[in-house]
Amino acid sequence: MAAAAATEDRSARRNRLVDEVLDCVIPYIDDPKDRDAVSQVCKCWYELDSLTRKHVTIALCYTTTPARLRRRFPHLESLKLKGKPRAAMFNLIPEDWGGHVTPWVLEINQYFDCLKSLHFRRMIVKDNDLLLLAQSRGPVLHSLKLDKCCGFSTDGLLHVSRFCRNLRVLLLEESSIDEKDGEWLHELALSNTVLESLNFYLTDVAAVKIEDLELLAKNCPNLVSVKITEYEISNLVNFFRQASSLEEFCGGIYNEEPEIYSAVSLPAKLCRLGLTYIGKNELPMMLMFAAALTKLDLLYALLDTDDHCMLIQKCPNLEVLETRNVIGDRGLEVLGSCCKRLKRLRIERGDDEGETVSHRGLIALSEGCSELEYLAVYVSDITNASLEHMGTHLRNLCDFRLVLLDQEEKITDLPLDRGVQALLRGCDKLKRFALYLRRGGLTDVGLSYIGQYSQNVRWMLLGAVGETDEGLLEFAKGCPNLQKLEMRGCSFFSEHALAVAATQLTSLRYLWVQGYGASPTGRDLLAMARPFWNIELIPSRRVVVNNNMDGPVVSVHHPAHILAYYSLAGQRSDFPDTVVPLDPATFVEP
Secondary structure, three states: OHHHHHHHHHHHHHHHHHHHHHHHHHHHOOOHHHHHHHHOOOHHHHHHHHHHOOEEEEOOOOOOOHHHHHHHOOOOOEEEEEOOOHHHHHOOOOOOOOOEOHHHHHHHHHHOOOOOEEEEEOOEOOHHHHHHHHHHHOOOOOEEEEEOOEOEEHHHHHHHHHHOOOOOEEEOOOOOEEOOOOHHHHHHHHHOOOOOEEEOOOOOOOOOOHHHHHHHHHHOOOOOEEEOOOOEHHHHHHHHHHOOOOOEEEOOEOOOOHHHHHHOOOOOOOOEEEOOOOOHHHHHHHHOOHHHOOEEEOOOOOOOHHHHHHHHHOOOOOOEEEEEHHHHHHHHHHHHHHOOOOOEEEEEOOOOOOOOOOHHHHHHHHHHOOOOOEEEEEEOOOOHHHHHHHHHHOOOOOEEEEEEOOOOOOOOOOOOHHHHHHHHHHOOOOOEEEEEOOOOOOOHHHHHHHHHHOOOOOEEEEEOOOOOHHHHHHHOOOOOOOOEEEEEOOOOOEHHHHHHHHHHOOOOOEEEEEOOEOOOOOHHHHHHOOOOEEEEEEOOEEEEEOOOOOOOOEEEEEOOEEEEEEOOOOOOOOOOOOOEEEOOOOOOOO
16 A cells, blocks of 8 residues: 555656646747647647647637637737638639628727737738727737738828837738728838838838938937838938948939949848849949849849849859849859858749740859758749759758749650659758649659658648549659649649548648639539638639730639638638538538
8 A cells, every 4th residue: 555655656757747847848839830739739738738839830720710719819919810712812712702800800909918929820810909909019019910901091100100019020011902091101100219120021011211211210229120111212211320220221223423422331241132123223333242142032123134143243242142033044043152151042933024044044053052941933944853953952941932933835755743853851850841833744643743742841832733533643642741732734633533532631721722623513522521621713704904005805714713711610601602601411402
């Protein structure tokens, strides 16, 4: 009896010791996957995770409810919430699809007393939402990001400026803002002394005054990042003089004669730069401080290939570069030889540019920039050998995205099965992977390789890959950690095969497909029906597009979409007329 009691006492002491150690350790576990694993061990650990979790990202706002989030994590300090699917950025999702922030703001207003940071992405935000947030969280809100959002005006921003006087970060980049006046920035400059980052880049905001930017820089000594819209650089002389701590600046335009810019002196700490519409005449000004740059945004610069080469040669410390494919293979060769610290490279598609990026440039890049972690590129030509080369040299890649432009020239080295296999085998740290090819770019065998060698990939975009349902089903036998899958241009995959593949991908939480072998009713999609799995169908439609005010109006055909995702909230109630919810219990033939 005594021995049994002693054993039980030792076991109790050991359990208490484990709990005490865990109490100290769990707050330092930041990775969401590690947190999820910890919370599944036992009820005690689940509750400890619930009480100590400080940040949560909700990848789709309809996957849970605000009340459920509050009950699960009552002491959140930071919340990132995503609304419309990523395809909305390319106008592929109907504007009325949803993604309203109001229910979340109401819950935040009532219960989340510890919340200091909010990030809304691709959501519909109203002025009343901003008023309620500002009044309830104003004194403690340190960061507010309205990222690619819509539905609000500068009146809503005025509420934020007036009540959120401890705001350190205000981000509005690429949001659609109804501009009424510039009073919001004037109020921000008057009432805030702790702002560190202001970003209204790539918006239509134009009514703000230069004097308010200068006052903001004067009153906020810790201002390190400012991204604005199109303001003449020569008018920002006093702003740059006041912003002595500035490390990042994006925006501005050049309308004056080049000589006038000799009076523009940029802050000494500036190392991240993006100047819009800068041309050959202004290039000498950039060359003077290029050696200090670690980040360079040339997406909206008016530079040709030679200018890119000249500038890149002067940037030995560059870690991040964003540009268009006018950089060409020659520019990538210069990058490979001069920028050994490069970690992130994004090359977008340009319009009517002679220079292109091909396998030759990618080989030179991979040989010279072995520290690359992120690579997103549009290419005109690609080979198996270049993909193999990247798999051999770019061992640190965590995010790889490649789009093969659909041009007339014939690619001689398709399919890319062997190259894709080598790339995925070599780059085993990949967590995000996108491959958009053209018909014939990847066979069923190549698609099976993607499944087999994407052990750590969590997000994937595939376009025009594979040949038949058999290839898709082989692919679905792999990808053990794949949570989000997006597919386009795969008309050779049937509804039934897509549904079966969704059930085979064991970690899948989200599926979006556009351009597949749609049936008249969508009934075959019900093969993936299961508890908590919502299925939405956006039928094919014609969309009127006019990208150029002086150009013709074009009618574009959008194939049908499938959107399916896990949701603890059940089926959402705000379906627009452009979306059909598929429910096995209520499905009726149209």
